[in-house]
Structure formats: structure tokens, C-alpha cells
Amino acid sequence: MERKERTRRAILDAALSLGEESSLGAVSLRQVAKEVGIVPTAFYRHFDSIEALGMALVDESFVSLRAMLRDVRQADPTYGDIVDGSVAILAQHVHDQRAHFLFIARERVAGPTLVRERIRHEIELAERELATDLALMPGVEVWTAEDLQIVSNLIVNAMVSTAEAILNARSPDAEAEIQHRSRTQLRMLLVGALNWRSDKAGRSPEGS
Amino acid sequence: MERKERTRRAILDAALSLGEESSLGAVSLRQVAKEVGIVPTAFYRHFDSIEALGMALVDESFVSLRAMLRDVRQADPTYGDIVDGSVAILAQHVHDQRAHFLFIARERVAGPTLVRERIRHEIELAERELATDLALMPGVEVWTAEDLQIVSNLIVNAMVSTAEAILNARSPDAEAEIQHRSRTQLRMLLVGALNWRSDKAGRSPEGS
DNA sequence: CAGTTGGGTGAACAGACGTACACCGAAAAG
DNA sequence: CTTTTCGGTGTACGTCTGTTCACCCAACTG
Numbered sequence: 001m002e003r004k005e006r007t008r009r010a011i012l013d014a015a016l017s018l019g020e021e022s023s024l025g026a027v028s029l030r031q032v033a034k035e036v037g038i039v040p041t042a043f044y045r046h047f048d049s050i051e052a053l054g055m056a057l058v059d060e061s062f063v064s065l066r067a068m069l070r071d072v073r074q075a076d077p078t079y080g081d082i083v084d085g086s087v088a089i090l091a092q093h094v095h096d097q098r099a100h101f102l103f104i105a106r107e108r109v110a111g112p113t114l115v116r117e118r119i120r121h122e123i124e125l126a127e128r129e130l131a132t133d134l135a136l137m138p139g140v141e142v143w144t145a146e147d148l149q150i151v152s153n154l155i156v157n158a159m160v161s162t163a164e165a166i167l168n169a170r171s172p173d174a175e176a177e178i179q180h181r182s183r184t185q186l187r188m189l190l191v192g193a194l195n196w197r198s199d200k201a202g203r204s205p206e207g208s
Numbered sequence: 209m210e211r212k213e214r215t216r217r218a219i220l221d222a223a224l225s226l227g228e229e230s231s232l233g234a235v236s237l238r239q240v241a242k243e244v245g246i247v248p249t250a251f252y253r254h255f256d257s258i259e260a261l262g263m264a265l266v267d268e269s270f271v272s273l274r275a276m277l278r279d280v281r282q283a284d285p286t287y288g289d290i291v292d293g294s295v296a297i298l299a300q301h302v303h304d305q306r307a308h309f310l311f312i313a314r315e316r317v318a319g320p321t322l323v324r325e326r327i328r329h330e331i332e333l334a335e336r337e338l339a340t341d342l343a344l345m346p347g348v349e350v351w352t353a354e355d356l357q358i359v360s361n362l363i364v365n366a367m368v369s370t371a372e373a374i375l376n377a378r379s380p381d382a383e384a385e386i387q388h389r390s391r392t393q394l395r396m397l398l399v400g401a402l403n404w405r406s407d408k409a410g411r412s413p414e415g416s
Numbered sequence: 417c418a419g420t421t422g423g424g425t426g427a428a429c430a431g432a433c434g435t436a437c438a439c440c441g442a443a444a445a446g
Numbered sequence: 447c448t449t450t451t452c453g454g455t456g457t458a459c460g461t462c463t464g465t466t467c468a469c470c471c472a473a474c475t476g
Binding site for chain 2 (some may be wrong): 022023025106115168191196
């Protein structure tokens with residue numbers, strides 16, 4: 001009974017591995033079977049179709065994504081800057097679960113419509129969560145709900161870009177530079193957001 | 209002799225059309241031929257392979273991309289805010305050359321390695337151009353060359369995200385909201401960048 | 417120990433794929 | 447008007463695709 005689970009994992013891993021080169025839509029059932037070391041028909045003992053496999057990969061990729069978000073949210077606040085910690089955690093998770101993040105990055109724009117929509121929806125959820133977290137920060141009381149959402153979207157997009165850049169980094173040095181850049185960008189972004197409405201409302205952040 | 213050019217265009221258009229649904233790597237020579245209305249073997253009169261077709265599409269897609277950048281750079285400065293104008297021009301071009309921008313967005317992450325690298329290189333060029341333009345703005349003299357590059361990267365990434373969002377917009381209203389969001393984000397971003405080094409150097413933008 | 421379940425097998429299919437080849441017929445060149 | 451060029455055609459091949467079916471045998475159930 002655990003043999004089934006083992007083969008299932010092997011299929012998922014093979015699909016992720018093959019998906020590193022091309023998009024999942026270009027991966028065939030027979031390629032996966034050959035990679036796993038089973039006959040093509042045995043594939044159906046585990047998934048109804050390649051599409052179903054894709055959905056399962058979406059599921060487990062988002063487990064990794066949400067694990068990262070959880071780590072970021074409950075990072076030790078004593079570890080200095082939130083920005084430094086968040087970028088480090090992002091990089092760590094992207095590195096550890098490279099296949100999952102690569103999968104999300106690819107299928108987000110190139111996957112079947114259904115998969116694309118699920119990924120976008122999930123990212124939108126992360127945006128909302130970030131918005132509620134941001135609302136607790138000091139100095140943001142002057143923001144409207146709309147501004148809060150817009151800032152969250154901006155930050156999430158920046159983090160997505162950073163994750164993609166890390167996935168594409170060709171050397172540890174290059175990745176270190178990407179992380180440095182990302183940290184600077186997040187700080188710039190926070191400076192801009194914190195000076196945003198206060199700018200429009202009277203230049204004084206302390207004004208009631 | 210212009211018949212050849214006409215068929216070639218038909219092939220390019222067919223490939224762009226088929227690429228709207230799935231990634232180019234998942235498009236077959238025979239699908240393209242059927243869409244054009246020619247027999248599969250006639251394809252070879254125009255391209256050596258599907259990969260060569262992809263390269264040609266990269267070429268002409270970047271013509272559209274560069275046309276947009278040119279429009280943005282020489283936008284009428286009397287038209288009020290640079291931000292408003294830039295976002296409007298971006299939206300206009302994405303709308304007019306939807307297939308080209310969709311192609312770039314998709315193949316940027318899902319295409320064959322060679323295509324991906326070309327696209328990333330081209331976007332990096334746009335980043336550098338933006339950096340040289342930004343250097344001429346008043347108030348940025350305090351930035352280091354590195355900061356300039358980092359800010360450019362941040363802005364370009366935001367614009368790429370905006371373009372992708374517009375491509376995915378499901379209604380004109382949704383697109384209008386995306387444009388509004390993008391404008392706000394660009395302004396926040398500029399506020400942050402302009403308060404950046406001055407923040408670190410003594411809080412006074414006018415300080416020598 | 418006998419019986420049942422179920423993951424894995426192997427052959428077989430119809431269709432789509434890329435590509436090679438000989439050929440045709442309209443348009444350009446002489 | 448004749449000749450050459452060349453984009454498009456039709457046939458044919460070997461390979462790969464998804465999917466079906468009957469079958470086998472290891473592992474759980476009784």
C-alpha cells in the first residue's frame with residue numbers, strides 16, 4: 001500500500017524534473033512513464049490524465065509557497081530588519097523547493113487556463129494576507145483600503161520578480177547580488193509607501 | 209515574389225494565434241500549416257524549423273516592444289504627468305500588439321532556453337536605457353550608479369507586471385483599474401526612490 | 417493457508433508528429 | 447514564346463502520442 005504512494009511520488013518528481021526544461025503542456029505521459037521506469041499504462045493507476053497530474057503539482061507547489069509565506073510572517077522579529085529576513089527566507093525556500101517554485105513561475109503564464117487561474121488566485125490571496133499584515137504596521141493608518149491593496153500588489157509583484165530572478169541566477173555570486181538588489185528595492189518601496197499619503201495629506205507623518 | 213511574403217506573414221500570424229492558447233513549444237508544425245491552409249511540407253519553404261519560426265517571432269515582437277519604448281521616451285512632455293502618459297502608452301501598445309506582448313510574456317519564462325535568454329537580454333537593455341534617462345532627472349544626483357540600476361530594474365519589473373495584468377484583464381473596467389493601480393504604484397515608487405539616498409545622507413533633498 | 421485486491425505488464429490500436437522525395441503549375445526571366 | 451525558377455502538392459516513411467484490454471503476480475484480507 002505504500003508502494004503506490006512511492007510510485008506516485010516518483011511520477012510527480014519525474015514531471016517536475018521534465019518540467020524544468022519545457023512547459024508542462026509539452027510533457028507527454030510516455031516521457032513521464034519512461035522517466036519513472038514504469039510502462040505507460042501504469043500511469044493511469046495514479047492519475048486520470050496529464051492535466052490531473054498538473055493539478056496535483058499545483059497543489060503540492062502551493063504547499064511549498066504557503067510554507068514560505070508562513071515562515072516570512074512569523075520570522076523572528078529580533079533578527080533585525082524585516083526586509084533582510086524576508087528576502088533571506090524567500091531565497092532559502094526558492095532554493096530548497098526549486099522545482100515547485102519553477103513550476104509555479106512557468107505555469108503562471110504558460111500553463112492551461114485552469115492552472116493559470118488557480119495560480120493567480122493563490123497569489124492574490126497572498127496579497128490580501130500581506131495587506132492585513134501591513135495594516136498593523138505603525139505609520140500606515142493614513143492609507144485608504146485601496147492604497148493598502150495597491151502597496152501589497154506592488155510588494156508581491158516585486159517578490160515574484162525576485163523569485164524568478166533567483167531561479168534564473170547562473171552563479172551564487174549572481175544570486176547574492178539579486179538578493180542585495182531585492183533588499184534595496186523593498187526598502188525603497190517602503191520609503192515610498194510610507195511617504196505616500198502623508199505626502200498628499202500634509203507632509204507630516206505624525207499629523208492626526 | 210510577394211506571394212512568398214504573404215504566406216510567410218500568414219505563418220507568423222498563425223503561430224501567434226495558436227500561441228495564444230498554449231506555449232509555442234507545444235505548437236506543432238502541422239497545426240500551423242493547417243491553420244495557414246498549406247500542406248505541412250510547404251512550411252519548409254519559409255522556415256527551417258519551429259524554432260526558427262520562434263526566433264522570427266521574437267524579432268518582430270521586439271520591434272513592437274521597442275516601438276513602445278520609443279513612444280514612452282519621446283512622449284509629449286506637455287501632457288502633464290510622465291507617469292500618466294507612460295502607463296497610457298504602455299496600455300495602448302499592449303492592446304494594439306496584443307499577440308506580440310503575449311508572446312513575449314509567455315516565452316520569457318516558458319520558451320526554449322535560447323529564446324528566454326534573448327528576451328531577458330532585451331529587457332535588460334530597456335533597463336539600461338531607462339537608467340540613462342533617469343540620470344537626467346532633477347534630484348537624482350545623489351544616487352550611486354548601482355542605485356540607478358536598481359531603481360530601473362524595479363520600475364521595469366513593475367511595468368512588466370502591469371503589462372501581464374493588462375493581458376489578463378477580463379473586462380475594460382478591470383483594465384482601467386489595473387492602469388489606475390499601475391499609476392499609483394509608479395508614483396509611490398518614485399517617491400520612495402527620490403527619498404532614498406537623501407534619507408541615508410541627511411533627510412534633506414536640497415542638501416549639497 | 418486460500419482468496420481477493422490492485423499496481424504493474426505487454427500487445428495493439430488509431431492518430432498525429434517531423435521529414436524526405438518526386439512532382440506540378442504559375443509567375444518571372446530570357 | 448520558350449525556359450527557368452520556386453512556392454505549393456501528395457505520398458510515404460518511421461516514430462511518438464494517448465488509450466483500450468486482457469493478463470500477471472506481489473501483497474494484503476479472511
